[in-house]
Amino acid sequence: MRFAKFFSFKYLIALTLLFCIGILFLFPEVAYARPGGGHSYSGGSSGGNGGNGGGIIVFEMLFRLFFLLPPFLQIALIISIIVAVIWYHLNHQGGDKQVDNYIQSSGMDAYRFQQNQMANQAKQQKIDALIRKDPAFSEILFLDFAHSLYHKFYSSINTKNSRSVQPFLSENIKLFMRSDMAKTSPRTEVVVANIQISDIITTSEQIKIVVDFQSNYSTLYNEKNYRHILKERWVLVRNIETVSTSPEGLRDLACPNCGAPNDFNDAGVCGNCNTLIEAGEMNWMLDKIVVQEHQHYRAETLGTYAPEVGNNAPTIIDPYLKEKGARFIALHHLQNPAAYWESFMENVVEATFQTMYQAWSERDNWKSVRHLLSDRLYEANAFWIHLYQEKNYFNRLENITLEHIEPARITIDNNYESITVRIFAAAIDYTEDKNGRLIGGNKRTPRRFTEYWTFIRKIGVEKPESEFDTAQCPNCGAPADKMSDTSVCGYCGTKTNQGDFSWVLSNIAQDEAYQG
Numbered sequence: 001m002r003f004a005k006f007f008s009f010k011y012l013i014a015l016t017l018l019f020c021i022g023i024l025f026l027f028p029e030v031a032y033a034r035p036g037g038g039h040s041y042s043g044g045s046s047g048g049n050g051g052n053g054g055g056i057i058v059f060e061m062l063f064r065l066f067f068l069l070p071p072f073l074q075i076a077l078i079i080s081i082i083v084a085v086i087w088y089h090l091n092h093q094g095g096d097k098q099v100d101n102y103i104q105s106s107g108m109d110a111y112r113f114q115q116n117q118m119a120n121q122a123k124q125q126k127i128d129a130l131i132r133k134d135p136a137f138s139e140i141l142f143l144d145f146a147h148s149l150y151h152k153f154y155s156s157i158n159t160k161n162s163r164s165v166q167p168f169l170s171e172n173i174k175l176f177m178r179s180d181m182a183k184t185s186p187r188t189e190v191v192v193a194n195i196q197i198s199d200i201i202t203t204s205e206q207i208k209i210v211v212d213f214q215s216n217y218s219t220l221y222n223e224k225n226y227r228h229i230l231k232e233r234w235v236l237v238r239n240i241e242t243v244s245t246s247p248e249g250l251r252d253l254a255c256p257n258c259g260a261p262n263d264f265n266d267a268g269v270c271g272n273c274n275t276l277i278e279a280g281e282m283n284w285m286l287d288k289i290v291v292q293e294h295q296h297y298r299a300e301t302l303g304t305y306a307p308e309v310g311n312n313a314p315t316i317i318d319p320y321l322k323e324k325g326a327r328f329i330a331l332h333h334l335q336n337p338a339a340y341w342e343s344f345m346e347n348v349v350e351a352t353f354q355t356m357y358q359a360w361s362e363r364d365n366w367k368s369v370r371h372l373l374s375d376r377l378y379e380a381n382a383f384w385i386h387l388y389q390e391k392n393y394f395n396r397l398e399n400i401t402l403e404h405i406e407p408a409r410i411t412i413d414n415n416y417e418s419i420t421v422r423i424f425a426a427a428i429d430y431t432e433d434k435n436g437r438l439i440g441g442n443k444r445t446p447r448r449f450t451e452y453w454t455f456i457r458k459i460g461v462e463k464p465e466s467e468f469d470t471a472q473c474p475n476c477g478a479p480a481d482k483m484s485d486t487s488v489c490g491y492c493g494t495k496t497n498q499g500d501f502s503w504v505l506s507n508i509a510q511d512e513a514y515q516g
Helices: 002-026 051-066 071-092 096-106 108-133 139-155 160-168 171-178 247-252 321-331 337-362 366-372 375-391
Strands: 188-202 206-221 224-239 285-298 393-412 416-433 438-441 447-458 504-510
Touching: 108 188, 139 160, 139 188, 139 206, 139 224, 139 375, 139 416, 160 285, 171 285, 188 375, 188 504, 321 337, 321 393, 337 366, 337 393, 337 416, 337 447, 366 375, 375 393, 375 504
Parallel strands: none
Antiparallel strands: 188 206, 206 224, 224 285, 393 416, 416 438, 416 447, 447 504
């Protein structure tokens, strides 16, 4: 009788533990949907550093160790797990409302806002000081350069293309590529989700710019594809006397001496002008990489949804917004600033928003927005469109509503100007397969979200915002139905998405990632 009771108790414990483990496996994993990060970005990753396979092994070990515990500890552990599961679901049913209420009541939002204001003010002062010393420096162009270097650095590991980045790497980084990274599988499908300057450090010999990346890439392990999510901090260095190269040279990682792109030998000698390119002497070089976070998950997981976080957080406003806004008004001789901003929000921001979200929802029509997005933003989202095509899934966005827009930042240099706004929007957001079977999301309840969007344009462009047309080539006015994969218009042969003719959406940042 005692044995039967003990066996029944053990059986009950085993079932309870298996139930709790099952619930843990049902927690949402990372997926990437909605342009710019979407409904899963806020949830982070549940894959951890061990992946699903490692998680199963860990749970199996815990399951066996559980029975070595005294009965009273087993009961206490079961009760703790049940309470934890109930608490989790109670606190996540309301999405971001509970999270935001907690953050606001604890004063964390105010603290974050103040810290961002102080950090952004200090950063802007350093950027302005660098522009005074080097008038050709552009924050927008520098970030394009850093993005290109990031992509080519990882995608060229263990390939013949590694020579294309050699002149932009310090000796320590080259050694790192040849040793530690050479032991790992090649990185493919590299996507930069967010990039921003976090600090500028000037010494007597060098200028160092600290850049924060949020990115992901794929690797192959045991014939299974894994997606890696990273937060990294890169330090790029340049000689104190060096001045910025041409915009084209920065974008193409070209030879800083002659402008020929991607033609270097193993020693870093340009194949066109035979000049030895010393890293950091004529352009920026990568000197240090710090991996702050690294998680991974099986790449097949698509269509899961995590709560939106940060909708009720205060907008991070650049402390120089008023000053830069006045400069923008003077630069463009705006007689009626209020009318201009209204036109910009309606004809540029809202038009781009509606067109892009419609193309995303249709999935196979993504190329129709090629001319509206920067190369890095288009390519990042095109990768995920490809994953949805492979799975034959559709991330549907319906009843799309842009509720209101708040200005957050304006930057102006000698090459480019940019406007960052925070959008407040809602949409019916769900994922289904080709047969209409619901994979994730909700077909009835709108999902509210906020994001920071940055538009860029070259200095000197004065095309009225009222003439901004998402369906036309911004140069020749022809229909935008013949854009190439590189955003070259099939009618006039012009590359259209570098801000030469009109505003281009350069970046989308989620609330958690945006720092100002």
